[in-house]
Amino acid sequence: MFLAYPGLVATLALTVLFTVLANERIQLPTASHVQALRSTEGMVSLASILFAIWAVALLPWPLHPAPLLPWVDHPIALWALIEASFLAPALLGVLTNSPFATRANLREVQMGVAGRCVVWIAIGSALWLPIDWSIASLPGRGLLWLAGLLALPAAIGYGPFGAERNLSPAGAEAGLDGPTSGLLQGARAVRGSALLLTLIVASLAWSPVPPWIVLMLTLAIFVVATLLIRQVSLVLPRLTLPGALHWCWWRAMPVALLGLILRVVI
Template identity: 40%
Template sequence: MAVDIILAIGLAFVLASGLSIIIAWAITGAHIRSVPSMRRFPQSIDGWAALVCMVLVVLAFAALPWPFHPASDHAWVGHPVLIGGLVEGAFLAPAFAGLLASSPLAARAVMREAQVNGAGRLALWIAIGSLLWGDVGWTGLEVLGRIVLFVAGAVAVAAAAGLGPFMPDVSLSPLGAEEGLDVHERWLAQAAHHMRASLALGLFVVSVVPGMEAAQPGIALIIAVALFAVLIVGLRRARQTLPRLTLHTTMHWCLWRMLPVALIANVYLELVAKG
């Protein structure tokens, strides 16, 4: 039992780290820098918040019901309350730290990012809730609902991850939310940001592909890898071609377009299931 849990957390760490590096290089255009010589412990609340965020991201990846999950027999794998708490904790920890930022520019950037990510996560939870825990099948009518939820979730996940046209605003300061941090804390904050983005993408992907209950998990795993590739290429293209959306436009897209579409699709799936 302990071996399965350790293996699941180890694989989750590799997946989260690998995806965050790919996101940093392929989507955000950030330069991959070596880890600076770290102090023994972070000296600020920002550093601790980044570390807490990264730990929660790894645990959330371990709790997601991936195909071939080494601990699939455990009740905590795929548990909605556990996954929800870990995901929200990973995103909210840096936001709470940002409230105490000494730089007003950093506090503004953190709060804007928190609002964008929060609106995206709200629409994303509605879009993927039925797919993950609603026992939605693959009949003709249910596939139609899945397609609608996929489209809504694809836009919502970009906002939740803060990628593409929903990337953080750096118009007032090139450092954005990292304004006023030293090199060690800045590296931790950026690493935590990319890992949160990888978690949002992972949450969306695992809801779309058939997971542990699939008859052919090998095919599901191939679909998951292909979907990750499509998302990364699409978000990279969106960053290069689309303007960075304002906070007002982002909230409008998430709360007044994607959220109603996801709600309607959920009602449709509920009616189809009862019918």
């Protein structure tokens, strides 16, 4: 039951919202996409989507239908599922025969891992540290949220952290047919939305406000964060791999570590 709600419902609904607000292009499902699911790339895309849905179902949602089930709101379970969702498609890039796709995938993996290291500090601190919503905890929470938002475009491979298009317009999907490429792009949108949702829900977990307000805040923050990420993609140029790694390790990471120190000390 909890895989359908909040897992499937929240993931698919907010993925559609994310693609609309971020001006992303994904293909609507057709019969050719169903046939493409039989390919290796199609099965990996489906697995990536299912991992993301499972992770969203385990988030500490207000009014969760099964809050006492094992692994609900557990950081290790969330980390394993989200990382599986991101890294499973990366294996295709390593095994592909297209050098352009291999290069794009390796670039995406390196930036994604660097970005998600920062995001996981923000998520893990929200779920693992003692529950504290006092005024003194707000600076640390704010810095951790800011760090997660700074690193999120790199974590999901969006905007200036997206695939290089100068060598191949298809990027990581180089050499694939249209339906298969569409499945991989759809899976990318799903896991990106799931990671943003994980950051938001974890940051608001166990807040001392009514559950319905938390749900409204989750939706509002999701919309604002998506619009901010889109604005970043419009302002910043496409970053090189060293530039992207510098952004994650020397801009977002110090903010996350400072926020973590404040949360632990204060």
